[in-house]
Amino acid sequence: MIELLKLMRNKRMFMLMIGFILFIAVIGYSLSDRKELSWPEKFLKDSTAYVQQWFYKPAGYIAGFFEDIRNMKTIYEENEQLRITAAAYSRDKIKYNFIEKENERYKEELRFTKQQEEMFNYKYLIAQVIAVSNDANNRTLSINLGSKNGIKPNMAVTTVKGLIGIVRSVTPFTASVTPITELNETSQSFNPVAVTILGRVDESFGILSNYNKETSRLVMTKIAEDDKMEFQDTVITSGLGGVYPRGLVVGTVENKQLGDFGLTYTATVKLAASFDHLTEVFVVSVPELEEAEQ
Amino acid sequence: MSMNRIVLLMFLVFILEGTVMPWIIPAGFGHRIMPHFVFVIVIFSGLYSRRHLALLLGVSFGMLQDIVYFGHLLGINAFFMGLMGYFTGVLFERRRSTIMMAISVVGFACILYDSVIYFIYSVFRITSESYAWALIDHILPSLFLQLAFALACYVPVRKLFEGQSKATAENDEE
Structure with missing residues (x-):
């Protein structure tokens, strides 16, 4: 104790201790389960x-512009592929319109409630990325839509290629997006994602619980034994968890092996979206369910 | 006047770090090369100015970074940027460091800073990767970017900080 008091007499040591205590206090404050950011944070972030x-x-x-010049050579091949896709699309579109009409008629006949009808009527809000964090363990993106535009925490964010993350916190004019590469079972800031396979939505099920940074692949767990998941299948969100809307592309299955306890399977999933040079992202706004319930 | 200029320039560097640098870094290396330019300038201020200025700049710009890019924890950058700027000042402020000295100090400081941040995140279970992997994946690649930046901005930043500390010294004498 006396030793400690002697140490405290040293002004520098004392200040260091005070600083350290403050540091721990601030970390503790940020770890606490807060619903909203404090106003100084909002002000600083917005400005x-x-x-x-x-x-x-x-x-x-x-x-x-420079990238475009570099891509000039591959543009012909790309064009060819796009033409094929466009032809397939116009065929599918006719089919889709027909099925949609039929579906609407069925919903009417089955007397769907307003809430049930609106449930999957997602709004895609387009947002511009304005900055990317420079911390390797915290790759937060800032986007230029905030609570004034109706953004709320836990909304899913996608690009045209696939899911990239969720909204972590909002200020009046901006929002922070936590990328899906921060997905971690032990961390509290990210909920596991319930997913399924495109084309076999009611047969396949899995949960994305982890992102392995060393192999840059997502780990999908809790796959049933009789699941017919295959290499190169497209993984989409199933909307069962309640946080994520359904039907967002996540990536493709790379391999499937027996899980830790031998009862379920795990698979690795390659992400569809790339996180470099992002410009526009879409925030998926799920229609309000609480209001409908009241 | 000079102090205002320092803060303004550092704010500009902070903005560029988050907006222009992601475009300059080639695609595929976005998660491996991290610019920590503000940190490099804080270390320079410890080397060529007073330690208290380094502490002040480190804490304030660290806090700015923590708040603007808040993801998991608040205050890590503020605490360690301030602390490391201050201790660079304690060790080196009385000597006139040469360019080699300055660059190697910046290099060691960057490795230490990235490692400390990695360990803090692994204590709070936000990352679960091994340290060896983190070292190869992002700490060493980003070190080269930081060294290049330190080399490029050495002359103007040194002039800026030495001018600043001279100005304050004269003010003190008056």
Whole structure:
């Protein structure tokens, strides 16, 4: 004790201790289960984002110009492929319209409630990325839509290629997106994602519980033994967990093996979306269910 | 005047770090090369200015980074940026460091800073990767970017901070 008091006499040591206690206190505060950010945080984030948005997009245009020149060669092949896809799309579109009409008629005949009808009527809000974090373990993206635009925490965020993450926190004019690469069983900030396979929605089931940074693959667990999941199958969200909307592409199955306890299978999933050079993302807004219940 | 300029320039660097750098880093390396330019400038301020200025700049810009990119924890960058700026000041502020000295100090500081942040995150179970992997994956690749930046901005930043500390010294004498 006396030793400690002697140490405390040293001013520098004392200040260090105070600083350390403050540091622990701030970490504790940020770990606590808060619903909203405090106002100084909101103010700082919004004002920084205001400046950041002048830089990110122009930089993207300039970088995109050079990338376009580099891609010139592959553009012919790409065009060929797109034409084939477009032809397939127009065929499917006719089929889809027909089925949609039929589906609507069935819903009417079965007397679906308003809530049931609106349940899967998702709104896709387009947002611009304004900054990317430079911390390797915390790759938060900032986007330029906030609570004023109806963004709420836990909304799913996708690109045209696939799911990239969820909204972690919102300020009036910006939102922070936690990428799906931070998915971790032990961390509290990310909920596991219930997924299924495109084309076999009611037969397959799995839960994305982890992202393995060393192999850059998602780990999908709790797959039933008789599941006919195969290599290169497209993984989509199933909407069963309640947090994520259904039908968002996540990635493709790479392999399937017996899980830790031998009762279920695990699979590794390659992400469809890439996190480099992001410009536009879509925030998926699920229609309010609570209001309908009241 | 000079102090205002330092803060303004550092804020600009902070903005560029999050907006322009992701575009300059080639696709596929986005999660491996991390710019920590503000940290490099904080270390320079410890080397060529007073330690208290380094502490102040480190804590305030660290806190700014923590808040703007809040994901899991608050205050890590603020605490360690401030602490490391301060201790660089304690060790080196009285010597006139040469360029080699400055660059190697920046290099060691960057490795230490990234490692400490990695360990804090692994204590709170936010990452579960091994340290050896983190070292190869992002700590060493980003080190090269930081060293390149330190080399590029060495002359202007040194002038800025030495001018600043000279100005304050004269003010003190008056």
